[in-house]
Amino acid sequence: MKERVVAEVSIIPVGTSDTGLSRYIASCLEVLEGSKDLTYRLTPMGTIIEGPLDELLEVLRKMHEVPFSKGASRVVTHLKIDDRRDKPVTMANKVESVLKLRPSTKT
Amino acid sequence: MKERVVAEVSIIPVGTSDTGLSRYIASCLEVLEGSKDLTYRLTPMGTIIEGPLDELLEVLRKMHEVPFSKGASRVVTHLKIDDRRDKPVTMANKVESVLKLRPSTKT
Amino acid sequence: MKERVVAEVSIIPVGTSDTGLSRYIASCLEVLEGSKDLTYRLTPMGTIIEGPLDELLEVLRKMHEVPFSKGASRVVTHLKIDDRRDKPVTMANKVESVLKLRPSTKT
């Protein structure tokens, strides 16, 4: 099985006169859901994605195109990759390991 | 009422020989919970905080000290602030506005 | 003497219909130059600032307001703080330590 990473993506169209970004985000998620090797979770500040790094970078490439296809002429994309190889890491167990130490943590 | 922003914080100790960061994160959250004006939510990739920007920066300053107090000699802290002033923004309504457009979104 | 950190700031107005951001950046730099404890350097991807962390956060707070004062109603600000306390760190010596290992490095 391929090693999985946990990553976070945020895609900001610039110069679109849209203060709200929901319609761009919704379309990016449509692209993301097309990939069966990746799981994701939308947060208030970005999209967290779990899966093999190569697939993740391929999907990021496609997500980055979405705002252009909707009329934006500039896009700023942030990606953060957390890749740990001494033990399997998932979205779930990253949070659980903090909860073990601090059960009152809000998630 | 003071305007609230939504922000994301990630604090990484460097050169500590700890591959896992949970004990640093748990202590940072303890500091954060001491602030009654701020609400937060731990995600697999960081901590999302909602509240007035000045309080948030004060707490960030304290959270950034935590790994030093636990022995780290270098800390890299990332902060992302999303500040929208044409309408009130919360962690909850940022996600809801995407869910309205795409009800199948995983959160 | 107070310990100095090296940080990077990027401030993006959202929904302004300006694809170019130079006029926002130029005004942010005006605010930054008002602080005598901080030195800075503009790069193609952000502004790198060196100085005591408290002063830096105060100035960041003011820089973040600039796009609002110029008409933006949403601003996304990224801050990255690199704080090393086992030895003094400056913008200059961070690059020099790589140059020592790899003199062909382009800076």
Add this chain to the structure above:
Amino acid sequence: MKERVVAEVSIIPVGTSDTGLSRYIASCLEVLEGSKDLTYRLTPMGTIIEGPLDELLEVLRKMHEVPFSKGASRVVTHLKIDDRRDKPVTMANKVESVLKLRPSTKT
């Protein structure tokens, strides 16, 4: 000619007991210099890369492996892509457009 983007990369090994990161950065730059379509510039806070996005993501993938090959078991990589398509953007002209408005800017 393929469109070029300007991006910034920062790669942090976690849990290595090295407080200094120069030797990791120097090896990452060696990988980057192997790509003839990309130009780069090391700053005190990261590496700024200019070139076609597909090549850039391929090289990022390789740079991300470097700390693992040097013994790290966890790596946190940040990538920021600035992709503007209404006019050609380069590292040089991004800074020049601010200098035109504010000639005293330090670069």
